[in-house]
Amino acid sequence: MSKPYVVGIDIGGTNTVFGIVDARGNVIASNSIKTGKHANIEDYIEELKTALNKLIEAHDAKDKIHGIGVGAPNSNYFTGTIEYATNLPWKGVVPLAKLLTEAFGVPVAVTNDANAAAIGEMTYGAARGMKDFIMITLGTGVGSGIVVNGQLVYGHDGFAGELGHVIVKPSNGRMCGCGRTGCLETYCSATGVARTAREFLEIRTDPSRLRDLPIEEITSKDVYDAAIAGDKLAREIFQYTGEIMGRAFANFVAFSSPEAIILFGGLARAGELLMKPIKESMDRNMLNMFKGKTKLLLSELKESDAAVLGASALGWEARPTPPPASAQTILAEV
Amino acid sequence: MSKPYVVGIDIGGTNTVFGIVDARGNVIASNSIKTGKHANIEDYIEELKTALNKLIEAHDAKDKIHGIGVGAPNSNYFTGTIEYATNLPWKGVVPLAKLLTEAFGVPVAVTNDANAAAIGEMTYGAARGMKDFIMITLGTGVGSGIVVNGQLVYGHDGFAGELGHVIVKPSNGRMCGCGRTGCLETYCSATGVARTAREFLEIRTDPSRLRDLPIEEITSKDVYDAAIAGDKLAREIFQYTGEIMGRAFANFVAFSSPEAIILFGGLARAGELLMKPIKESMDRNMLNMFKGKTKLLLSELKESDAAVLGASALGWEARPTPPPASAQTILAEV
Known part of the structure; x- marks a missing residue:
């Protein structure tokens, strides 16, 4: 595996925390933006892109990101979407994985925050x-x-x-x-x-x-x-x-x-x-x-790191879109 | 896959039903013995061996059995045992998979009756x-x-x-x-x-x-x-x-x-x-x-066939003992 880092993004009702994580689960660097600032998802993605790229460049991680994992409420692993999240500013179905893939040019996987925590615990914590x-x-x-x-x-x-x-x-x-x-x-x-x-x-x-x-x-x-x-x-x-x-x-x-x-x-x-x-x-x-x-x-997991760490662990599994065959089958049935 | 048949055995409180099943889920032949007749498990296995071998020979299935799947209450897929089954005549922990492997010389997998039904439904029924x-x-x-x-x-x-x-x-x-x-x-x-x-x-x-x-x-x-x-x-x-x-x-x-x-x-x-x-x-x-x-x-699933069919579907998965690595890990931890 040539690319040594993943990015974890935890989208909460108030803050969006993101960080660069290495294969051993060290959070190399992290930062945050306000989730609620932009009612328009494109503006939010734009701000996130600027802030995250700044972090990536500052830590010499450009072209070293294997994938991005995202933990967000009401999000769907199969479709990469956030759906009808009452605590987030964006209405309806948001194609988050697609937007982030376009913004960063790497595979993106999305799941809800508790699933992200479970993956983090399995990869780095009490569930190893x-x-x-x-x-x-x-x-x-x-x-x-x-x-x-x-x-x-x-x-x-x-x-x-x-x-x-x-x-x-x-x-x-x-x-x-x-x-x-x-x-x-x-x-x-x-x-x-x-x-x-x-x-x-x-x-x-x-x-x-x-x-x-x-x-x-x-x-x-x-x-x-x-x-x-x-x-x-x-x-x-x-x-x-x-x-x-x-x-x-x-x-x-x-x-x-x-x-x-x-x-x-x-x-x-x-x-x-x-x-x-x-x-x-x-x-x-x-x-x-x-x-x-x-x-x-x-x-x-250290609570301050856990959200980013959990989401980031999913970044290792992220695959280039389109989603894998099993998910396609499921999508076709919906 | 050179061996075209599996055997399904459903051990109930009253009857033990067994049958020879082909890859398409046709029950080629079936028969039954009384479960409760032998307080001694070795005697029970002996009677089952005789009855099943008779069925196998009558249908020219000798050396054509890929594996045996068993559905039985309180049974454990990982260990191949029946444990403390209150509705069966044998007390304590019965090493059923081991005994059946010795008796028939083919791989045996054991699971509880509801799991066997689920496998049957997935293989041949509404859950395909x-x-x-x-x-x-x-x-x-x-x-x-x-x-x-x-x-x-x-x-x-x-x-x-x-x-x-x-x-x-x-x-x-x-x-x-x-x-x-x-x-x-x-x-x-x-x-x-x-x-x-x-x-x-x-x-x-x-x-x-x-x-x-x-x-x-x-x-x-x-x-x-x-x-x-x-x-x-x-x-x-x-x-x-x-x-x-x-x-x-x-x-x-x-x-x-x-x-x-x-x-x-x-x-x-x-x-x-x-x-x-x-x-x-x-x-x-x-x-x-x-x-x-x-x-x-x-x-x-046709109710008369379902128990044998479900158990038999597990026979395709049966592997030669010792159990697979994942099960061994689990056993080592017990």
Whole structure:
């Protein structure tokens, strides 16, 4: 392989972070632009092109880029498009891979952010050497990247792995942004933990230092701080969150029997406060034949690098357009 | 490929059915022995050897068998063993692939019955050409075989795909044979439908022809017959079953986004009585991005042949022991 670098681009609602990465997973250089600045995708690509080319030239990486990997919400690996992303400024279907290939002249592969994290973890992190694992990203929402037989699970349409929207409370569940009720992410995201806090504070009467805060402004970080300080109610909020997550994880294990479930993202930093109740609940809810077999791990990727690193790992797989035969078949069927 | 036949063996709790199958999926000949007759596995293998060799010789298939595929409960593709099968007479871990290889001198591959059905469907049935689908077997229990990227999902331990034991009622669920409560199969198997009938008859007061039967003896077939005859309560039982199944299927789609979910087994013969409420419930519970994309299909395999056919398809993949490198790695880690 003559070209020693890949580029990783992580497109978030606020920032687009991009970096040059070598084959060992070192982020040689990175920078960012504001995602929301351009309502027009062409203007956005133009700014990204200028900024990224500057970075590439400054680090003598011109003609040394093997491919570009992109992590972005609502994006489709098979088609290289972003489709109806509510958190991004561009409407409808955006042919992102095509636009980036035209701009940079190298192969581009696109996938959602949680899949990118899974690829990063498999290439450089806690999932090295694993052929079957599930990556769960705990942020504002709950995302997932599923690996089976060493391959990302994309499904027939390129959108598989929406475990944040598995319904865990079939009756009386919380309203989800997706329009349904009882989704995992309404309980187990950072936002879900804050909702649980508000619910507990309203329904219960026992004292808690969380009562000193304006109830509508409580965040998962507040709950974490209170729990660390020994607040009983705050600890029970993590207990409740872990209970629901562990039960969902036991169901995931019945599906793909992964070697590990790996947690990533802000809420994962709660560490044992969250891991302990998850483990206990997983064990309690697990089918006997799977008991004690699936590890629960924390991501080993440095959070600041992880998004770029994950996306970049996909850059090694990027192939010149048109997409491979299997994807063409699928496209033809749509 | 010089050897034109494979052998499929389906080991059920009552009968062991075996047959010789050609590359086009024609069952050339088949026969069966009683599974439960021999508490000793060596005696069972001996009887199977005699009976199968007789079949092979009668059809001039000696030295023409490429491999043997076996579908059996609680069996592990990686190790070729049956492990702690409660419905079979042999206790502990049975090295089935090894014993059969010694008996017949050809490669043997073993998997559970639902996986065998999935392979059969992919090779000869409704899933031809599909790379992502889920097979659901509706019998006494609920089994599943999951295909992702054209490959069976075995998981890290060889036991993946226990969707009958996904917990669909986290609270107040029915007791399951697995020792937990609320499993899909307590509602959606043939047994589950009979349980629903008993529950409905006890709790409700509206008339039903099912009330003419001794309540403890009602079967899913009785419910089917009543529903076909227009019995309102019987129809509502299928409605209730379909509602739960559709909700579970919507969650499965969020996992692997399959092109189709394919139903197989006794209960699937209820046809539209069951399919219609499942479809409606799937649609109602489906995340928007997946809506209307996943087909719900009935198996296209002839039921009398399906078990042997499914198992036999695995025979084409069977490799001489020792198992392939990937399996060895996994074994080394256990």
